[in-house]
Amino acid sequence: RLDIALGPRYEAGESSSAAAARQAGGFRTDYGFIAAVDREIMHDPEREVGYGITDSWDEIVETLQGAPDSTDTELGRYVREFETRFRQDMDVIYTRLDDEQTERQTVISELLRLDHRRSTETSESRTALQGQITALQGQVTALQAQVGILQGQQGLARDPTHPEPPEEAGGSA
Incomplete structure (x- = not known):
């Protein structure tokens, strides 16, 4: 242990x-x-x-x-050169940012235009299909009316003692 x-x-x-x-x-x-x-x-x-x-x-x-001692004139020149380089670099950066923003806005505008075009095409297609559906519904109604007329004409031509045609085998009992 x-x-x-x-x-x-x-x-x-x-x-x-x-x-x-x-x-x-x-x-x-x-x-x-x-x-x-x-x-x-x-x-x-x-x-x-x-x-x-x-x-x-x-x-x-x-x-x-x-380092050797610097004079105020040398230091001032150094600061001015630094400020100039800094401003030039910032100008380049802002120019690039502006270019990127412009490119981004161009892409967004193009996407919005394409989306609007597709939305318009979809709406037009929907309207056309609704018109076709309405026309088909009208044709179905007309055909149903013709079938009713034909059934009525067959009923008059039949023997009045047999108003209903015989049911098929396997029908409801």
Whole structure:
């Protein structure tokens, strides 16, 4: 049987499971190790932050310390050049955005035009079919009237003692 104690604040029980170890005192988190590591990192100014990334601020300071002093005129010229490049780049970006917006509006207009045309064609087809259905209903009504007339004429020509034709075999009894 193996008894495990996780630290001085824990007591080991008689069980062999790690879950049997319980805290001896109140719950208190110990961040001492993390604080020691943080202090060690902060005291090393030439440290590498991680993944090959060095402290950028140190690089900027080193670059500026080795750079020659600039005059206000040079700095003003640099700012004006930067502003000019910035405005040119923004003009290019806005021109591209306007072109894309125009293209998008053209596509939308074309789709709306096609949709309207198809909607109109569908409506016209529906109207034409309704007209054909109405005409067919009129023809069916006329044919039904003719059948009724023919049945009436056959009834007069028949023998009055046999008003109904005989029912077929298998009919309702």
